[in-house]
Amino acid sequence: MQLLFVGVGLLLASGLVCLMLSRRPRAVAIVGPAGAVAAALLGIVPALRVVGGEILPPVQWAWSVPYGSLTLALDGLSAWFLIPVLVVGGLAAIYGARYLGSYARYKALGPPWFFYNVLMASMIVLVLARNGMLFLVAWELMSLASFFLVMFEAEQESVRRAGWIYLVATHLGTAFLLALFVLLGQQAGSLDFALFGKTGWVGGRAGLLFLLAIIGFGTKAGFMPMHVWLPEAHPAAPSHVSAVMSGVMIKMGIYGIVRTLTFLGSPAAWWGWVLIAIGLTSGLLGVLFALAQHDLKRLLAYHSVENIGIIALGLGVGILGQVCGSPVLALLGFGGGLLHVLNHALFKALLFLGAGAVAHGAGTRDLDRLGGLLRRMPVTGVTFVIGAAAICGLPPLNGFVSEFLVYAGALHGIASLPVSVMLSLLAVVPGLALIGGLAVACFTKAFGIVFLGEPRTPEAAGAHEVDLSMRLPLVLLAAGCVGVGLLAPLVVGMMAPMLAAVSGVDATATGESLAGIRSLLGQVAASAVLLLAVIAFLAACRRRLLAGRPVTSAPTWDCGYAAPTARMQYTASSIAQPLIRLFDVFLRSRLDLSAPRGYFPQDASLHTDTPDVFQEHLFQPTLRAGGRLLAGLHWLQHGHVQVYVLYIALALLAALVWKLG
Amino acid sequence: MQAVVSIIHWLVALALAPLLLGIIGRTKAFFAGRTGSPFLQPYHDLRKLLGKGAVYSHTTTWVFRAAPMVGLGAVFVASGMVPFGGSPAVIEFPADLILVVYLLGLLRFATVLGALDTGSSFEGMGASREVQFSALAEPVLLLALATLGRQTGSYSLSTIFVDIAEHLSIHAGPAMLMGAVALLVVFLVENARIPVDDPNTHLELTMIHEVMVLDYSGPDFAFVLYGAALKLWVLGALLVGLVIPVHVGIRLIDSLLFVLGMFALAFLVGVIESCMARLRLLRVPQMLIAAGAFAIFALVLVLRQT
Known part of the structure; x- marks a missing residue:
């Protein structure tokens, strides 16, 4: 455990040093990754020991935050999720040193390394946290650090858009998590994880908590249809950050779900059905949308949705096994x-x-x-x-x-x-x-x-x-x-x-x-x-067999056509086209075709585009309607300071009346 | 003892697989009123190809050279996992049917990458069609096998096909028949036979499997050909094991019965190829969906019994 704390300390310290050295890209490119790699090397020791079966006592410190306590523990589940955090985080940092170097001429590299190391530290604390307040603080730090990393190339309009979508989505998810922890804490009388597990949860309440966890954590994990931020944010971020976000950060959502399951005791069968349904939808639609993409990183981002679906399928099968008392299942x-x-x-x-x-x-x-x-x-x-x-x-x-x-x-x-x-x-x-x-x-x-x-x-x-x-x-x-x-x-x-x-x-x-x-x-x-x-x-x-025989080289057989060019090769769009047409019900690809016309056709073009169905038809209309509704409240905002002072006074008065009454 | 028998069975399968291609060719020749090539022609082809040098396209890389070896390796291991009629396979463990299906997936992955490595549009077309049809055929295959697993209460290929005889009653008949129809469609699609693909066509535009291997020559092409023959055997063995579940009890007779069943299947493929035209490519997914419906019906019937 101590090694992990030293690792977190190193991450934060090296991050701060990076911020201070922001003007000197060479130094930053050494200090930032060095901190991450050192933390990974230090942390992997206790993680592997715990996975190997060793039991470490939890650590507790006082914390002045209400309901909060700095309770940290490393059990098998935490260690299992810690391993990818450290391995991928460390390796991506080595990669990032050179990768970000190409931006050094026109961008300060201090902030990205600071946020990278904060992201890694927050994920370490997240899996160790055994208190709701601490968990949420780490969760929020993780979301914000990754938001700033996504916004690395904020001068591009598409990146800014991706960043905002991510910020809104992640906070909508966090809202459900707040509700989850409030409900958990209300009944358990404390936000300590140890007490959550000891409280007996009954039917309806447990089901509600499960659904809150699925929505709240599922937004981060990328379950369909809460995945909309994923194909936007992952391609926008620098590649080593995409690797950490896609490889590790979205798994924190899975960690949250599994951790919540351990609180809730024996599950109901429909939890398994919900997870299987989510898994199948995410898996199938994830891979179908991936198939329709032309951008390599966007394609990979959709595949994360698919793989999260496979993980959800596994968890669903596991829950069904628990329900019918079959340990093998x-x-x-x-x-x-x-x-x-x-x-x-x-x-x-x-x-x-x-x-x-x-x-x-x-x-x-x-x-x-x-x-x-x-x-x-x-x-x-x-x-x-x-x-x-x-x-x-x-x-x-x-x-x-x-x-x-x-x-x-x-x-x-x-x-x-x-x-x-x-x-x-x-x-x-x-x-x-x-x-x-x-x-x-x-x-x-x-x-x-x-x-x-x-x-x-x-x-x-x-x-x-x-x-x-x-x-x-x-x-x-x-x-x-x-x-x-x-x-x-x-x-x-x-x-x-x-x-x-x-x-x-x-x-x-x-x-x-x-x-x-x-x-x-x-x-x-x-x-x-x-x-x-x-x-x-x-x-x-x-x-x-081929030794000593004639092995020659020739052009690819192209049906006897004499002068093939590279542009005649099959393209990504053409390979995917039959499958996309077959599943067009879900995908709704837009086709922009100007077909060749006349006996001597001059030019022709074909452009396909597959935007996210859920974003286009579910979230955008809803959010736009919400925006219109809220626009009705514009008259409250005058920009006159006096009026705002009046609001404050009225609010205080109302609070006083409520308290007295 | 069983292990020795299983190994002998595996060797027989490895030896007889190309003969299936010979039987199909001979049947088609018979229907066309020709004498046709001898039954052993595929073996001669293989020997001739193994004795030749090779020509590679300038565009290709090591992927193109590795693909036939990876593909043949995958289908070779898979062939060691399918039971020989009612006799268990050499490699058997619970859920081994998943490994068989995914080994065939590896074969496809390798073949498709090999095709794309040439940079030819024709091979790209073949690759595109292959991945499309196989993606739809795989669920049908697994659903049919899962149905058999439910029927026999086990989920290892060997146990399923050894036990299937005991679980066959007059009630199970229709379900098994529907499962067999689903498996037959998958067999035809996966092995690129008519009505999905015509291995004998001479127009690259219309082919699926053959067009993907256009640029292979020499030993590489021999690997490809032999791999295709083994795949025919692997998927055929599942179908024949289901359709002829009779076990006399005497090993030799059972084995002979199974081999005859495989030959009969090859003959049936020849008959289908002689009597049917190739479907339009757009129709193939519909055929696979129909096969999926058959598999689902089979499942419903099996579930009704319990």
């Missing part, structure tokens, strides 16, 4: 969902950093202006394809393992549970399969168009590989994806204490069921090793 569901938290942090951070490298190396994120980057950026390309395969849930990488656990849970339930409980699980299996199939479509498109084929523009042709300090985090994250995939039984074994606490299954039953799950994963890992061995064998065969 509960462990498979929660295990899959929580493992996906780590996995998504690894591959999404990798992909966002890769997208940043593409933007840095080729100067654009527009898919249809890229192409052929694999030759020019070999390391970025290899790591990106590993991340892409992992996010599609393909074996032998980590994404497969967590999705496999959720699938196994659903299939276990389908095979053994009574019909009434199992119907919702039936939706999980084809739902996840469709999500997986569409994810393959989306990432073959993203990787294929950006990295393969011929460069479509001179910028893409002139792209260059990024520096070593930016490549290193990519390689380490890719290694993490492979490692977790192959060492899955070990990783899931480490989750045991946390899973026992979250699922409410007693330790012995957890141990037995987990042993089964681990042996299952052992067989999956063995198959993965077999797969790699077969591929290696085939590679050796091919080398042997």
Whole structure:
């Protein structure tokens, strides 16, 4: 624990130093990341020890804030969420040092590093906090720090717009959290987490609290339809910040939901159904909207919505397991969902950093202006394809393992549970399969168009590989994806204490069921090793066969057409078009087509645009109506100081009357 | 003992997979009134390709060269996981059907990236169609398998197909039949056969799978061809295991029965290819949705029994 406090102190101190040194970009680019990396290295020690089974006593200090106490503790659940915070936060900081360097000529780098380190510190405190007040303070700090990071390039109108959408959305979410904690504290008599858990919550009240948590935390996590800020804010932020926001920060919403579940005791079946419904909607619509995007980072942002949906599916399956008293189902569901938290942090951070490298190396994120980057950026390309395969849930990488656990849970339930409980699980299996199939479509498109084929523009042709300090985090994250995939039984074994606490299954039953799950994963890992061995064998065969034979090079076969150009290649839009048309009911893509006309057509153009349906048809109309309604109160605002003094006096008078009466 | 039998079965599957292509070709030739190529033609093709050098496009990178190996590796492992009729597979564990489906997903991922690596519009078109149809076929496949899992109370492919004979009653018949129809559609779509794709067409614009591998040659193309044959076997084995769930009890006869079933399936594919035209591409999703409806009906019937 002390190491973590030192880490938080280092983060804040280095952040302040960055602010003070703002005029000297070189120094800032060393101090800021150094603080983050040092904090990550210090913090990872206690986090790993707790995940390994060690129990640390909570720490408590007095705090003069009403209802607040500085109670901090590190249990299995906190440690599990702390690991991605530290790993991704540290690696993204190394990457950011060079990435932000390219802005040094015209921007002060002190503030972004200050806010980056505050963001990391606030997330550490958030998972450690055991008091509602402290938790909310950390939550707000996290939201504000990330808001300022999103606004880094505030001179662009689109970035300002994204920033404001984010600020409004996150505070709407926080409003629900305030209500949640007030209700929790009202009944428990204190805002300490320890007392929340001891209060017996009954039916309706518990359900209300659950819904508040889903909306409040779900806004941060990016559940549909509260996700609208996500595809705006993530692309606007600098890439290493997008990696932290998408890989880690939105997981704090999941952490909040899981933590609240531990307060509420035994759940009701409909909680599981709600989570499964949210998971399927977020997963499917997330991947469909991703498919329709042309901007690499916006595409990745929608995929975060999809993956949050998969996590929600896992949690829903776990809750159903709890409800029908099936430890295997509960462990498979929660295990899959929580493992996906780590996995998504690894591959999404990798992909966002890769997208940043593409933007840095080729100067654009527009898919249809890229192409052929694999030759020019070999390391970025290899790591990106590993991340892409992992996010599609393909074996032998980590994404497969967590999705496999959720699938196994659903299939276990389908095979053994009574019909009434199992119907919702039936939706999980084809739902996840469709999500997986569409994810393959989306990432073959993203990787294929950006990295393969011929460069479509001179910028893409002139792209260059990024520096070593930016490549290193990519390689380490890719290694993490492979490692977790192959060492899955070990990783899931480490989750045991946390899973026992979250699922409410007693330790012995957890141990037995987990042993089964681990042996299952052992067989999956063995198959993965077999797969790699077969591929290696085939590679050796091919080398042997081709040795000494003529291996020549020729142009791509293009149906005999003699002069193909790079612009004739299939584009991202054309690859996605059939699927987008098929799901147009949900997507409502706008098509701007001027078709070729006459016998000698001169020019033709096609432009497609897929704005967010929920933003266009749900939030904007509602907010606009609200704005019009509130505009009716304009007459209260005159700008005369006397009138405002009168308001104050009247308000005081009213308060006095209310108090006396 | 069982392990040895399973390994022998796997080897037989690996050896016989290309023969299915030969049977399909011969059947089509018969319907067209031609003599056709010999049954063993696919083996000759493979041998010839393995003996050749290779030509690569200037545009391609290592992705293009790695794709056939990754794809064949994936489908090779998958072939070790499907039961041989009523006899368990070499690799079996609960929920192994997920791994099989995702290994086929890896094959697709590799093939599609290999196609996009050439930078050719034609291969891009094939890739676009492949990912579209497979994304729709995957849920149908899993739903059908989940139905079988519910029927047999297990969720490992080997257990499902070993137990399915015991769970077959007159009541289960219609459900299993509908499941089989769904599986047949998935089988045709995933293996790029008529009415979805015509492997023999000579117009790149209309093809799906064949167009994605246009630029392969030599040993790489041999890997691609053999991978396609194995995929035909893997998905076919699921269908045949469901349609011929009879177990005599004598291993040799059961195995022979299963192999004959696979041949019959190949013959059926040949018949379908001879009697039907290719559907318009826009119609394919509708066919898959219909298959999905069949799978759902099968499920409802299975649920009604319990």
